[in-house]
Amino acid sequence: MFREKINVTEFRDTPPEYQELVSRLLTIQADCEIGSAHIYGARWLLRAPTADDMYQLSRMISEEIDHFRRFNRVLKEISADGTHLLWKEDSERYLDALKVSELPTWGDVIAFSFLIDRVGKYQLEEFLDSSFLPLNETALLPVVISEEIQHIAYGQGKMMELCGDPKGRVEAQQALNRWYPLALDMFGRSSSRRCWRYLEWGLKRRTNAEARRDYIEEVNPQITAMGLEIPDETAGRKYL
Template sequence: MTIAVLDDEEVVVRTPEEFHRMPRDYQKILVSQITINTEGELSGGDDYALMFLPLAPTSEERQVCAERAAEEYDHYKIGKRVLADLGIDTTYMESQSLAERTLFADERMHSCTTWAERGIYSYIGEETAMVMLREFAESSYKPWAEAVRTIILDEKIHIAHGARVCRNLAVSEEGREQLQAALDRLWPMFVGIFGSPHTKRSKLAVRYGLRRTTNGEAIELWRQKATERVTHLGLRVPE
């Protein structure tokens, strides 16, 4: 049996048992939210291991890519455990190819071919994940909120390494040209990660305490942060 939540109530859900007593739309939004993030973490591991590591110019950079891949796979396992407690098995994802797993992201994002794209992907692109993770860390579903805090610590390092790659390239005109080309190609895909800015689902997620912002508001938060980083590198923000 599920019980309706009144409009003026603060929502707090502490156990899987309480989750199953929540309204059906709460359950669907939370499961979708965790599943998308968990799939993204698994694909992120593949990106670092299969796409960025071969591009790395030195053994040191290869090691960094390998470490980031291991962290992304660990993040996947964190989400997998949270979903398993809700009765949802994500093991099927592990036997899928990367292309089969990109239902919620532009496949072109998983086809970077330059070291500049590796830097932009992490410095600008992974900030899209950080915007959402910060919100998930305050989720009304407490097991998810607690799990996400561990992921955030690693993601800060991922973004920092992307910043280092971008700064190293930005010291030369040729490097800035490479970064600008990478930014121009990837920027529309970063924006697309947030989904439609006008969806009613994100408003309902805010109502249930599963989000703090709507899609449109989240896009603007990311855009402000990304714009500051882009201009600091001496680049132009794509239109």
């Protein structure tokens, strides 16, 4: 495994594969951040059930946009630029979970926070102690991970609240069924060759399969605690 630590100045002298992998990681992460902001804001910002929920959504949208800004600054430092991602069509986002144009129900909004933002946290944690030093700056990962944890907590709390009556539980289960397979697919193919290159270059800590398994072990007990059924882990999946 590559054990050197690379700063921005040294980056331009690294092998082309390393440069391509770093650029790809940063671009996909920036796309996920701004894509989440689009999804949260497309329909529900001013249609959320309460003023408190509207406020929380506005805060989450603002934070996702700021996360994009932070990752795009790093992209610019390596002579790349993700500004075009701001206006990218939803259908052209990198990950299928972010290709939706809007969330159909309030249950989908909070399931997205509970499940998809949690995958985002896992993705960010892969960069901890990365060989690419700008990812370890205190103004980047600690801030973004902390805010994603708050998004997850909001979604989890609201899911539990929605499950408080039979009608709400049905809505929550339907949303869970839609988003659970998309969340698992966000980790990518278990057999991905690129995943092993990320590991070899010190850019990730786990294989796709390992990260997905850790996610399942964390989220499944929480789903059960809500009184909901855990969806089939293979049904509706694209990347096994």
